Amino acid sequence: MTFNTYRKEKKRSYKKNAFNITNWKYDKEGDYFTCPNEKQLTFRCRSEKKDRNGFTRRFKVYECEDCTGCPFRSQCTKAKEGNNRKIMYNEKWEQQKEMTRALLSEEKTGEIYGRRKTDVEPVFGFLKANLRFTRMSVRSKEKVENELGFALMAVNLRKFSAMSAN
Numbered sequence: 419m420t421f422n423t424y425r426k427e428k429k430r431s432y433k434k435n436a437f438n439i440t441n442w443k444y445d446k447e448g449d450y451f452t453c454p455n456e457k458q459l460t461f462r463c464r465s466e467k468k469d470r471n472g473f474t475r476r477f478k479v480y481e482c483e484d485c486t487g488c489p490f491r492s493q494c495t496k497a498k499e500g501n502n503r504k505i506m507y508n509e510k511w512e513q514q515k516e517m518t519r520a521l522l523s524e525e526k527t528g529e530i531y532g533r534r535k536t537d538v539e540p541v542f543g544f545l546k547a548n549l550r551f552t553r554m555s556v557r558s559k560e561k562v563e564n565e566l567g568f569a570l571m572a573v574n575l576r577k578f579s580a581m582s583a584n
């Protein structure tokens with residue numbers, strides 16, 4: 419499976435966006451990024467955020483040494499005048515994305531993903547968008563399997579009736 423921004427991140431516009439930190443130089447030894455204004459964004463602290471599903475995400479916070487008078491400021495940051503640009507870097511997530519990219523660049527996995535895109539993803543898209551099936555209403559593995567089974571059966575019946583009509 420890909421991550422939600424996989425396709426967006428493959429676009430040329432994304433790779434060429436000079437203000438996107440994934441396009442900035444990173445110095446592993448010094449643990450800092452270098453921005454388009456040749457300033458260093460150094461590590462300041464660690465931070466945690468809980469998402470709406472209760473999952474805790476851990477970030478490394480970096481801050482630019484000095485954004486004062488930067489000619490790129492309006493394109494680069496919404497930080498108030500006098501404040502420097504800060505970035506929240508989720509190391510684990512970035513590693514995970516890198517691993518996914520590497521896997522998908524292999525011929526065999528790329529082929530499987532191509533099939534998944536046409537065979538599997540439309541089914542989940544239909545379930546979520548048209549049937550509003552976005553969460554399970556039961557608990558326990560057995561009940562979840564049954565509920566999902568009914569939902570998939572409905573999708574298959576729809577496919578079957580569409581094919582029979584042709």
Ligand code: SF4
Pocket residue numbers: 453454455456457482484485486488489490491494495502503
């Ligand atoms: S606003 Fe700050 S981080 Fe962004 S390019 Fe300018 S100096 Fe660098």
